[in-house]
Every structure is written in C-alpha cells, then in structure tokens.
Amino acid sequence: MSQRIDLKEIEKRAFRSTFQDGLWDIFLGLLLLNMGLGTFIGGILGEGDDMSFPQLALIMMGLTAFVALVLLGFFVGKKFITTPRIGRVKFGPARKTRRKAVILVLSLSVLVGVILLGLGLMFSIAPPEWVALGWLIPAGAFGVNAVVVLSLIAYYMDYTRAYVYGWFYALSFPVTILLAEYLDITFPIAYVVFAGIMVLIGTLLFIRFLRQYPMPAEEESHDRS
Amino acid sequence: MALLYVVESADFIFLQRQTGLTWGNLSSHLTKLEEAGYVDVEKEFVDKKPHTMLHLTDQGRAAFQEYRQSMKQVFEDLPE
Numbered sequence: 001m002s003q004r005i006d007l008k009e010i011e012k013r014a015f016r017s018t019f020q021d022g023l024w025d026i027f028l029g030l031l032l033l034n035m036g037l038g039t040f041i042g043g044i045l046g047e048g049d050d051m052s053f054p055q056l057a058l059i060m061m062g063l064t065a066f067v068a069l070v071l072l073g074f075f076v077g078k079k080f081i082t083t084p085r086i087g088r089v090k091f092g093p094a095r096k097t098r099r100k101a102v103i104l105v106l107s108l109s110v111l112v113g114v115i116l117l118g119l120g121l122m123f124s125i126a127p128p129e130w131v132a133l134g135w136l137i138p139a140g141a142f143g144v145n146a147v148v149v150l151s152l153i154a155y156y157m158d159y160t161r162a163y164v165y166g167w168f169y170a171l172s173f174p175v176t177i178l179l180a181e182y183l184d185i186t187f188p189i190a191y192v193v194f195a196g197i198m199v200l201i202g203t204l205l206f207i208r209f210l211r212q213y214p215m216p217a218e219e220e221s222h223d224r225s
Numbered sequence: 226m227a228l229l230y231v232v233e234s235a236d237f238i239f240l241q242r243q244t245g246l247t248w249g250n251l252s253s254h255l256t257k258l259e260e261a262g263y264v265d266v267e268k269e270f271v272d273k274k275p276h277t278m279l280h281l282t283d284q285g286r287a288a289f290q291e292y293r294q295s296m297k298q299v300f301e302d303l304p305e
Contacts, residue, residue, distance in 0.1 A: 006227075007227060007230065007231055008231075010227050010228060010231050011231035011232070013243075014228060014231065014232060014239075014243055017242070017243065084238075085238075085242075086238065086239060086242050087235065087236045087237070087238030087239030087240070087241070087242055088235065088236045088238075088239060088271070088276070088278065089232050089234070089235040089236070089239045090232065090233040090234045090235070090278070091232050091233060092231065092232060092233050093233075213242065216238055216241075217248075
C-alpha cells in the first residue's frame, strides 16, 4: 500500500466533495435546455431570414435572461446551501494551476463558440439550398468543441460525469437537425432528453446532499475560538 | 493531519465532514495539534462575519512527512 497514493486519494475525495451537491449537473443541464429552447423558438418563428430584428432581439434577450437566472441560482445555491453544509476549503497550488487551465479552456471554447455563431448567422442570412444539412457543419464543430471542452474540464476538475455530458452536448444539435430533416420532428427532443437526464441526476444528487449534510448546529457553525 | 496536509487550509466544518468526527472529538484533536505547534489558526472575515481557517504549520508538515516515512519503513520491514 503506497502512502503517496492514499494522500492523492484524500485530496481527490476532498475536491470531489465540492461536486456532490448536483448543482453543476443542474446548471449544465439547464444551459443545454436553453440551447434547445433557442432552436425551438427560432423554428416556430421561422428561419433567420424571415425573422424580424425585434423578434430576434427579443429571443436573444429572453435566452440571455434565462442563462443569467440559471447562473444566479447556481451561485446562490453554492453560497447559501452548499458552503454552509460542507464548509470552506482552499486547495493547494496544483489545484490552482488546474483551475487556471480550465479557465483558459473555457475562454478558448467561448471564442470557438462565437466563430460558430457567426458561421450559423451567415447560413441564416444567405441560406444555400442544402441549408438544413449544411447546419451539420457548425453543429459538428460545436459537438467536437463541446466534447473537447467538457472532457478537459472532467480531467482537470476530477468531475467524471462531465465526460458523458460532453457527448450529450455534442449530440443534441446534430440529432435535432437530422430528426427535423428526415422525420419532420421540429421539437428539440434531443435537447430535452439529454438536458432532462442531467437535471434529473443533479436533482437526485442535490436531494441526497441535503439529507447527507444537514445544516450544522449553531455551536458547530461558529468558530472554535 | 493528512487532510490538512493535502489542502492549503480548511475550516472546521469541512474537516468535520471529511473526517466524520464529532464536533467535540475533532475540536479536542485540533486543540492538541495547535498546542504542539502543528496547526495554525487563521482568522478572516467572510461576508463581514468572523471565520476561522486552519492550516498546517511548517513544523506540522515536517512532522507529518516524518510520520509518513516512519510508517512506510514499518510496512516495508513487515515480513511477507
């Protein structure tokens, strides 16, 4: 039995405990659902070239507000529900380096996302005849981006479920296009199913977390001094 | 000690959750470690409320490393 491996395990276990509240799962699930909502509303109101600017702006504002609300819920949940229950911890320099790597990966991912959005808008403004399947190009690129980013996050953050979530993100967009093209199903069922699984896992973990870690008694929550 | 060795610092609740010790038990352990100079208490304010973070001192880290070495030696010296 190696003592070195044990220490690594202790550190990993301590770090993983910050993910056992399920809030990351719920957050990522709702973000995916938000993307599905965007696709669905866009589909109802017509293609990009038929949509008036106020309509497009209204949709974008609505979706942004939804993301802001989800983000707010995530931070409020972490601050007022998770931290008081599991306590505060500052991890060592190795974890801080990993965190910086994750921030870099996320920044690059946003850059790739903006490029893909631009590509998508180009298709919306001047749709070629093969537009429906043409969407598979940015969809595929988005998928690769999602798998790479979430896998790197999973690796750097020891958040193993993110490997699977990367594939959920990657498959939602192309599956929705293929279902619309070949089976005429415009409802973004892939988004709803994948996001639903993530939110369900998160909710179950959250309930388990609340049961496992009740709020500490008054004497415990105070300083020892 | 092992938990504080692998993190920079942690508060009392985090240590309690991770170790599974009761409040009184952990408090007693930490007091002894503090008296031995192995653990240091760091006072800070979080949302304008006083908060205590604990971390291993250099002396505590050295003592824990020494303990690891001696335990490793014990296991290596055990017959097959």
